[in-house]
Each structure stands twice: as C-alpha cells, then as structure tokens.
Amino acid sequence: MHIAWLGKKSPFCGNVTYSREVTNALLDRGYQVSFLHFAQEAGPLDRNNTGWSMANGSWGKGIAQTSYTSSLSPASCNEVSLPCHYKSQIYTIPTLKSRTVLMKSLRRLKPDVVHASLTLSPLDFLLPEICQELNLPLVATFHPPFDRKLRNLTSGTQHLMYQLYAPFLAHYDSTIVFSQIQREILVKLGVPQERVAVIPNGVDAMKYSPGPSGLKSELKADRLFVYQGRIAPEKNVEALLKAWKQCNFGPGNVLAIVGDGPLAASLQLSYGEEEGIVWLGFVAEEERRIEILRGADVFILPSLVEGLSLSLLEAMACGLACLATDAGADGEALEEGAGIVLNTQRVRSQLQTLLPLFCDHPELGMLLGQKARQRAIERYTLSQNITELEKLYSEVLQKQRVPLRGLA
Numbered sequence: 001m002h003i004a005w006l007g008k009k010s011p012f013c014g015n016v017t018y019s020r021e022v023t024n025a026l027l028d029r030g031y032q033v034s035f036l037h038f039a040q041e042a043g044p045l046d047r048n049n050t051g052w053s054m055a056n057g058s059w060g061k062g063i064a065q066t067s068y069t070s071s072l073s074p075a076s077c078n079e080v081s082l083p084c085h086y087k088s089q090i091y092t093i094p095t096l097k098s099r100t101v102l103m104k105s106l107r108r109l110k111p112d113v114v115h116a117s118l119t120l121s122p123l124d125f126l127l128p129e130i131c132q133e134l135n136l137p138l139v140a141t142f143h144p145p146f147d148r149k150l151r152n153l154t155s156g157t158q159h160l161m162y163q164l165y166a167p168f169l170a171h172y173d174s175t176i177v178f179s180q181i182q183r184e185i186l187v188k189l190g191v192p193q194e195r196v197a198v199i200p201n202g203v204d205a206m207k208y209s210p211g212p213s214g215l216k217s218e219l220k221a222d223r224l225f226v227y228q229g230r231i232a233p234e235k236n237v238e239a240l241l242k243a244w245k246q247c248n249f250g251p252g253n254v255l256a257i258v259g260d261g262p263l264a265a266s267l268q269l270s271y272g273e274e275e276g277i278v279w280l281g282f283v284a285e286e287e288r289r290i291e292i293l294r295g296a297d298v299f300i301l302p303s304l305v306e307g308l309s310l311s312l313l314e315a316m317a318c319g320l321a322c323l324a325t326d327a328g329a330d331g332e333a334l335e336e337g338a339g340i341v342l343n344t345q346r347v348r349s350q351l352q353t354l355l356p357l358f359c360d361h362p363e364l365g366m367l368l369g370q371k372a373r374q375r376a377i378e379r380y381t382l383s384q385n386i387t388e389l390e391k392l393y394s395e396v397l398q399k400q401r402v403p404l405r406g407l408a
Contacts, residue, residue, distance in 0.1 A: 001393060002112050004105075034078050040086070040087065106131075107134065111136065112393075113139060140176065144162065178199070201309075205317045205377050208318050223254070225358070226320075257277065260281055260282040290314075303325055304344050305327050306330050320365075338374070
C-alpha cells in the first residue's frame with residue numbers, strides 16, 4: 001500500500017512528532033510512504049530549524065528528499081514541499097498555488113490513500129474536493145486540543161476550532177481523534193459517527209523506557225521534577241512555577257523546564273536557580289529528551305487545553321509519576337490510579353499540596369511511575385496505534401471499492 005502523508009516537518013510541535021513516528025513505523029512495516037509538507041518559498045527546502053533531518057535517517061527511512069518540480073518522476077517524488085507564506089506551531093498559510101502543486105503531486109504519486117495530519121491550514125478545507133476529483137480515499141488526524149468542560153477562554157476558543165472544522169470533516173472518509181470525548185464532540189457537531197475513529201497517540205515503549213541517566217548528577221538534584229512542552233499561555237506553566245516557588249523547597253529539589261515558547265523569556269526573569277528551577281530550553285535531540293525523562297522522578301503537565309499529550313505518554317512509558325490536568329484526554333490516560341489528575345481551575349493550589357508529598361515520600365513516586373508505565377504499555381504503544389491505523393486504511397479502501405464493483 002502507498003500512503004501519501006500530508007503533515008509537518010517544522011517548526012517542532014506535537015504534529016511534527018506524530019508525523020515522524022507514524023510514517024517511520026509505516027515504513028518499518030513495509031508500506032510505501034510519500035511525505036508532503038509545507039515549506040516557505042524563500043530559502044532552501046525546510047532543512048533548518050526542524051529538529052529532524054532526512055539526511056541522518058531520523059525522519060522517514062528510505063524517503064528521498066526532493067522538492068516538487070514538473071520534471072520529477074513518481075519514483076523520485078517521495079517527498080514534496082508545498083509552498084506556503086508562513087507556518088508556525090499552530091497554523092499554516094499556504095500560497096495560492098499550493099493546491100495546484102498538491103494535485104499534480106498526487107496525480108504523479110498515485111497513492112492508495114491520502115492521510116492528512118491536519119496543520120490548521122485553509123488547504124485542509126479543500127482536501128475533500130481535491131481527493132474526490134482524483135478518486136482517492138482521504139483520512140485525517142485532527143489534533144486541536146480542547147477542554148471538554150469549557151472552563152476558560154482558551155478552551156472556548158479551541159471549541160470554536162471544532163465547530164469550524166466539523167462541516168468539512170464530515171466529507172473526509174475518516175477522521176482520527178485521540179479519545180472518545182473528541183469523537184463525541186465531532187459527532188454532536190454533525191460529523192457522521194461512522195466517519196470518526198478513535199486511535200490514541202502511541203509511543204515506542206522500547207525506546208521510551210526506564211533506564212540509566214546522569215541528569216541528577218548534572219543538575220545536582222536529589223529529587224527531580226520536569227515539565228516538557230511549549231512555554232505558552234494554554235500550557236499554564238506559570239501556575240506550576242508559582243506553586244513550586246511557594247513551596248520553598250531546599251537544596252536538592254529541582255524543577256527542570258524543557259521547551260521554549262512566547263512566555264519563556266519573561267518567566268525566566270521571575271523564576272530561576274535560586275528557587276531550584278532550571279531552564280533547559282528546547283531540546284531537539286530525542287536521545288537527550290529520553291535521558292531527561294529517565295533522570296526525573298515526577299512529570300507535571302498543567303495545561304488548560306490538550307489533545308492527548310505525547311510528552312505525557314513518553315513520561316509514562318519512561319516510568320515517571322505523572323500529574324496532569326483533566327484537559328483533553330490526558331485525564332483519561334491517568335484515570336484509575338495511573339497518575340494524579342488535576343482540575344484545570346485549581347492547578348496552583350493542588351500542586352502546592354502535592355509537590356511536597358512527592359519530595360517527602362519518594363516511594364509514592366516510584367509506585368505511580370510503575371503504574372504509569374503499565375498503563376502506557378496497555379493502551380498507548382505505537383505498535384498498537386499502527387495496527388489500528390492499518391485496519392482503518394483497509395476499511396476505507398474497501399468502502400471505496402464496493403460501489404465500483406456494484407457498477408461493473
């Protein structure tokens with residue numbers, strides 16, 4: 001089977017990780033994958049600031065890196081850059097000719113299935129029309145985070161995204177979401193329930209696993225807590241920082257902040273090493289991120305909105321005790337004792353109570369870490385994710401072929 005994957009290579013975000021992990025896993029299982037992604041027309045083809053490189057084999061084993069030209073043959077056109085004016089971690093603005101480039105590329109590639117890991121781009125709304133014209137089945141993965149209880153302005157804004165997309169997703173052959181809650185939202189908004197599939201994010205539990213790390217020695221920590229993600233308003237990192245500062249921990253207790261974003265510079269001015277807070281910045285190398293998780297005792301995710309956090313699943317697979325809000329599907333991942341679920345309305349006060357417990361009772365963290373690892377293996381492995389995706393592709397292809405046989 002040949003899958004034309006429309007996704008992101010940069011800037012680094014959960015969608016980038018999702019596209020990398022799933023396409024590599026599909027290639028490992030013997031599928032042919034063509035990767036189509038947005039690249040700004042000015043400058044070289046998207047080779048910098050991605051965090052991942054085709055050349056070093058970490059992205060897309062066996063995929064040739066080429067930009068689209070009319071002279072390319074299908075055999076060499078395994079990676080296609082679609083022109084865009086602007087792209088960020090959240091949305092993309094394509095150029096007017098991106099639709100034409102996409103259609104010409106799909107005609108040449110002749111895939112069996114088009115899978116769009118939606119990039120919040122106007123092109124997302126045109127994909128059903130394009131694929132219908134080319135007689136190609138179309139699958140989407142819909143990533144926008146949410147808070148099912150609409151408890152704040154950020155969650156309300158994200159719900160509007162679901163309302164905007166639902167009429168268009170109704171025309172996709174299938175839309176993948178990460179939880180039953182998301183499925184219910186889209187169905188209520190008019191997407192046929194048979195066209196919404198729940199396939200949770202998956203993590204490579206062999207790669208992300210407990211193991212040795214020198215991070216505690218490096219940071220001179222006895223107990224190490226970690227946040228990993230964007231430093232942005234919806235991630236609610238300041239609530240964590242305020243709670244940590246007010247706990248007034250002594251030497252040996254360290255909070256490591258991994259990531260970058262629009263609030264990073266201002267927060268670093270108020271929260272630093274004197275409070276036991278270490279800013280590690282954006283970490284591109286996967287091996288280093290795994291080392292950080294293996295070296296930590298507790299993972300904290302105080303987000304106001306989420307989908308199903310890959311960072312959370314990676315921490316769970318590495319055997320960390322995990323605290324996360326019930327935004328999105330993160331609470332579902334930690335339910336029934338696999339971790340501690342926080343209410344998004346009272347993150348700061350809850351953390352002020354819980355953080356000292358983990359400092360004073362390391363056995364609590366060890367127990368929750370074991371339960372988190374077990375949950376990750378039971379529900380959230382990449383292998384399970386890909387097996388479910390294979391089934392979905394087969395079902396979509398079967399549905400497309402049945403009417404054709406009836407007309408024969």
